[in-house]
Amino acid sequence: MIVGERKPMGEILEMIAPHEKVLLLGCGTCVTVCLAGGEREVGILAAQLRIHAKKEGKDLQIEEHTIERQCENEWVDEIKSRVEGVDAVMSMACGVGVQLVAEMYPEKAILPALNTTFMGYPVQHGTWLENCRGCGNCVLHLSGGVCPITRCAKSLMNGPCGGSQDGKCEIDEDIECAWQVIYERLKSGGRLDWMNNYQPPRNWSTAGSGGPRKSVKIEEVVD
Amino acid sequence: MNITDNQTAIVRLSSIAAAALFIQQGVEPVAQMTVRDRNRIAIQSDILGAAALGIKNVLCLSGDHQKFGNHPNAKNVFDIDSMNLLRMLKDMRDEKRFECGDEMDVEPRLFLGAAANPFADPFEFRVQRLAKKIDAGADFIQSQGIYDIERFEKWLDAARDAGLTDKVYILGGVIPLKSAGAARYIKNKVAGMIVPDSIIDRMKNASDGKAEGIKIAIETVRRLKEMKGVSGVHIMAIEWEEKVSEIAEGAGLPRRSGPA
Amino acid sequence: MEAKDVEVTAGTRDFEPRIVAFCCNYCAYAAADLAGSMRLSYPANVKVIRLPCSGKVEITYLLKALEDGADGVMVAGCLEGDCHFMEGNYRAKRKVRHAKRLVEEIGLESERVEMFNLSSAMAGRFAEIIREMTERIRKLGPSPLRKG
Numbered sequence: 050m051i052v053g054e055r056k057p058m059g060e061i062l063e064m065i066a067p068h069e070k071v072l073l074l075g076c077g078t079c080v081t082v083c084l085a086g087g088e089r090e091v092g093i094l095a096a097q098l099r100i101h102a103k104k105e106g107k108d109l110q111i112e113e114h115t116i117e118r119q120c121e122n123e124w125v126d127e128i129k130s131r132v133e134g135v136d137a138v139m140s141m142a143c144g145v146g147v148q149l150v151a152e153m154y155p156e157k158a159i160l161p162a163l164n165t166t167f168m169g170y171p172v173q174h175g176t177w178l179e180n181c182r183g184c185g186n187c188v189l190h191l192s193g194g195v196c197p198i199t200r201c202a203k204s205l206m207n208g209p210c211g212g213s214q215d216g217k218c219e220i221d222e223d224i225e226c227a228w229q230v231i232y233e234r235l236k237s238g239g240r241l242d243w244m245n246n247y248q249p250p251r252n253w254s255t256a257g258s259g260g261p262r263k264s265v266k267i268e269e270v271v272d
Numbered sequence: 273m274n275i276t277d278n279q280t281a282i283v284r285l286s287s288i289a290a291a292a293l294f295i296q297q298g299v300e301p302v303a304q305m306t307v308r309d310r311n312r313i314a315i316q317s318d319i320l321g322a323a324a325l326g327i328k329n330v331l332c333l334s335g336d337h338q339k340f341g342n343h344p345n346a347k348n349v350f351d352i353d354s355m356n357l358l359r360m361l362k363d364m365r366d367e368k369r370f371e372c373g374d375e376m377d378v379e380p381r382l383f384l385g386a387a388a389n390p391f392a393d394p395f396e397f398r399v400q401r402l403a404k405k406i407d408a409g410a411d412f413i414q415s416q417g418i419y420d421i422e423r424f425e426k427w428l429d430a431a432r433d434a435g436l437t438d439k440v441y442i443l444g445g446v447i448p449l450k451s452a453g454a455a456r457y458i459k460n461k462v463a464g465m466i467v468p469d470s471i472i473d474r475m476k477n478a479s480d481g482k483a484e485g486i487k488i489a490i491e492t493v494r495r496l497k498e499m500k501g502v503s504g505v506h507i508m509a510i511e512w513e514e515k516v517s518e519i520a521e522g523a524g525l526p527r528r529s530g531p532a
Numbered sequence: 533m534e535a536k537d538v539e540v541t542a543g544t545r546d547f548e549p550r551i552v553a554f555c556c557n558y559c560a561y562a563a564a565d566l567a568g569s570m571r572l573s574y575p576a577n578v579k580v581i582r583l584p585c586s587g588k589v590e591i592t593y594l595l596k597a598l599e600d601g602a603d604g605v606m607v608a609g610c611l612e613g614d615c616h617f618m619e620g621n622y623r624a625k626r627k628v629r630h631a632k633r634l635v636e637e638i639g640l641e642s643e644r645v646e647m648f649n650l651s652s653a654m655a656g657r658f659a660e661i662i663r664e665m666t667e668r669i670r671k672l673g674p675s676p677l678r679k680g
Contacts, residue, residue, distance in 0.1 A: 058637040089592075093634065096595035101638040103599065103677045253347035259339060 050079035050170070051143040052177045053086055053163035055094070061139075064160040065098060068137040069108050073098070073162070074128070074150065075115030076142035083177055086141030086163050088115040094141070094162065110135075119146025125153050132157055185255030185262065191243045193234030198256075200227035206248040208232075274331065274414070274506065277304040281341025288318055292325040302385060302414075303327050306335025311351035312360065312371050319361060323380030331385035331414060332357040355408050358386055362409025386410035388442075390427035391420060392464040399430040406440050413440050414506045417447035419458075419488075420466040421495055428501050437501030444496040447508045448515060449485035452476040486515060486522070493523035549669035551578045551604045552597040553662070556586040558616040560608030562652035567659050574659035575666040586610070586647075587620025594631045594645055601678050604669040608648045608661065621649060641672050 055061075065071060073095050081087025095111045102109035114131055116124045119142035132138055132150075137158035140147045143165040151159040167179035182199045189196060198204045202220045209228035212219025216229040235241045253259070273294060277287040291303035303322055310318065319330065334354045338346045352360065352371075360371045361384055368379045386405040390398050402413065418424045424444065431437050449455045452475035459467035471488060478484030489507070496502045505525070509515045555561040561582045567574065579602075583589060586609025597605045607628050609621035625647050632642035646665060650657045 062638075089590075092592040093595065096592055096599055097634055097638050100595065100599050100635070100640065100677060104639060106679075250345070251347075252345035254339070254345050256347070258347045259344070260337070 050082055050168070051145070051165060052083045052167050052169050052179075053080050053143050053165045055085060055090065055141075056162060056164055058097070061094075061098075061162060062101065065109070065137075065139065068135075068158065070110045070112070070135045070137075071098075071160075072112045072114060072128075072131055072135040072138045074119065074138055074140045074142070075113075076119040076140070076146050077115055077117045078120070080142055080146075080163065081115075083171070084175070086143075091115055091141055119143075120149055122149060122153060125149055182256070184251075184253075184257075186252060193231045193238070193240070195227050195231045195234065197227055197231060198251075200225075200230075206251060208244055273299050273301045274508075275301050275303050277306045277333070277335065278309065278341070279304075280336045281308065281338040281343065281346075283342065288322045288325065288327065291322070291327045295326045300329065301327070302329040302331050304331045304333055305357065306333045307350055307352050307354060307357055308335030308338065308348050311349050312356075315352075315357065316360070316364065316370055319364065319380055319382070323382065328381060329383045329385060329412075330361060331387065332361065332410075333387055354386065355404060358384055358405060358408035358410055383411050384409050385412045385414055387416070388413045389416040389464050390418075390424050391416055391466040395423075395427070398427055399434055399436070402431055402436055402440075403434060406436060410440055412503070413442045415443065415445040416464060417445045417458075417508060418492055418496070419455075419471050420468050421492060423466060425499065428499060432501045441503035442501060443504045443506040444492075444499075444502050445506050445508060446489050446492050446496070446519070447510065448489035448512060448519060449475055449481075450512065451481040451485070452478075454485075486519060489519045490522035493519060493525065497523065497525075547670065547674050548575075548577045549603040549666050549674075550601065551575075551606065551662070551665055551669060552602045553578050553580050553665075554583050554586070554589050554593060554605070554607045555580050556609045556616075556621070557582055557584050559610040559614075559650055559652045559654075560586075560648070560658060563650055563655050563658040566652070566655035570655050572655055572659040574662040578662050578666070585615065585617045585620035586624035587615070587617060587622075589624050589627055591627050591631050591634065594628070595634065598635065598640065598644065598675065598677070601675060603672075603675045603678070604644045604646070604665055606646045606648060606661075606665055608650060608658075611649050611651050614651065640676070643668055643672060644675070 073091050075081070075088050075091035076086050077088070084090065091113050095113045098109065098111050112131065112135060114128065116128060118124045119140060132154050137160055138150055138154065139160040139162050140150050141162045142150070143163065144161065147159060147161045168181045168183065169177045169179040172178045179199055181196060184198050197206060202218055202224070203210060205228065209226055209232070210219070213226040213229055216226055218224040218226045232244065235244055255262070275287045275290045275294065276284065278284050287303045287305065291301040294301040305315065305318070307315065322330065332354050334350070338344055338348055361382055363369050363371070364376070365379050365382045368376050370376060388398065388402050388405070392398065405413070415424065428437070428442070449471070452472055455467050455472045455475045458465050459472065474488065475481055475484055493505050493507070496505050507516050507519055509519070553560070555564060561580065564580055586607050589607050594605045594607070607624050609624045610616065612621060615621045628645060628647035631645045635645055636642045648661045650661065
């Protein structure tokens with residue numbers, strides 16, 4: 050899923066300051082599951098903003114609403130009348146959702162409440178780990194199901210660097226060395242050839258270095 | 273004398289090494305530096321190296337995207353942008369500080385250049401962007417190649433009205449055309465350039481395209497010389513360097529000292 | 533309670549703090565009941581809200597109480613290890629800890645939110661907790677939301 054974290058309160062208050070009526074818009078998909086921008090978090094942030102405004106003696110109306118997905122226009126289209134009634138929309142979706150809301154309501158101030166952090170899964174309740182960088186050229190079938198692009202701090206492709214010790218990455222002892230994990234998995238499966246062989250420089254043009262990416266499923270496109 | 277930094281993302285001799293060789297020959301070069309291939313660590317290190325080799329003039333650029341070069345699969349860096357590069361090098365020179373804030377003992381003595389493109393959009397923002405670059409640290413400006421001289425003049429007028437031409441040396445860019453085909457190619461395929469139809473027609477109707485191209489370049493330099501706020505020209509005779517002196521002389525520019 | 537310098541001005545000392553107490557049905561609520569039967573006295577301005585378990589508390593309940601003018605809010609659950617639902621009181625503890633952070637980042641004192649643990653038999657302790665919380669809030673002064 051796409052993982053996000055709420056922005057620092059100072060930033061949020063600064064964004065909200067010029068507005069008097071704000072729609073706090075949650076998203077029911079990834080950010081609900083990662084406990085960053087679903088209905089519950091909307092309720093909490095809305096209460097915080099109201100308390101702050103009241104404390105400061107400011108007029109601030111916060112409307113709370115959560116839609117199924119902010120990344121698909123059918124859902125975003127449904128909130129038209131709510132958006133029309135406010136000065137600004139503070140979206141608690143990932144950056145994708147924020148951009149679609151901004152695209153569909155270009156005349157409104159659209160404010161991001163979250164920092165979109167990465168794509169990953171939870172390793173325990175409340176802790177998520179980055180697993181995929183969307184590089185557009187997957188090697189997981191070769192790398193024992195562990196992504197070296199994402200989980201190696203240097204995105205190395207030819208095995209661990211000299212900083213790998215006791216299974217830990219040189220940048221932080223809380224980070225496991227992805228290549229240690231890859232090595233163990235490949236070894237146990239008798240598939241070390243890939244790791245032993247020279248891997249040429251990667252094609253990063255599919256990974257965002259080639260510019261903004263677009264995916265077209267030609268069979269689905271309606272002319 | 274500008275030394276490009278892997279222009280159009282094609283691997284070339286390092287601009288710093290080439291610039292150092294020019295200095296040995298008694299020519300003062302402008303070394304170009306892009307943010308495409310280096311992060312802030314490498315750039316600052318290279319700048320210290322450049323300064324140690326006697327390089328003073330550095331043109332701070334973003335750099336052409338590697339998609340256009342001979343290594344389109346490369347990962348680009350763009351850790352900082354050209355605006356940040358100017359500010360970073362200015363702070364190294366004026367504040368004796370690295371980007372992180374750490375102090376250095378000996379500062380690199382630099383004369384910082386930036387690019388400006390009056391032919392890119394949105395036009396109104398181009399003057400604002402020039403102001404930002406000056407504020408970030410630009411001592412001189414090299415413009416994109418000028419064919420649409422009216423648009424350049426409009427941009428220059430706006431820059432002058434904003435008081436910018438007194439703060440920076442502006443060099444107008446001149447790229448001599450070799451043929452009508454080249455003119456059409458630049459117009460249609462090169463992002464951020466404008467070639468008016470009148471120029472294309474002149475090239476098309478000329479009996480000697482190359483001579484016409486030189487003639488247009490000379491006329492452009494002469495027009496630029498008369499403009500208030502233009503301090504010089506930058507002649508980019510791409511793979512046609514031997515024509516630079518012909519253009520310069522034709523336009524009545526003073527002869528440069530030292531080897532050409 | 534952490535030492536905190538609070539300027540006590542004339543008037544604030546006299547004010548009667550309004551406290552909302554979210555009480556677990558199996559301990560604090562029963563203790564409150566017992567305190568009543570035993571005729572133990574404690575400040576009357578506490579509003580007790582019964583929850584099936586302290587773990588049922590939502591951060592929004594705590595914030596809503598503050599938003600509506602409470603000077604302090606508290607959650608009272610079973611003694612650690614004694615939750616009727618195994619670990620509800622631990623969940624409550626985490627939520628209260630988080631709520632403290634949330635109120636602090638918008639400029640309220642985190643001491644206005646607190647978690648207490650007791651058993652159903654501890655009527656005396658219940659009265660004591662209410663007195664403790666009332667005194668703490670009295671020192672902090674009225675909620676800044678009430679000035680309007």
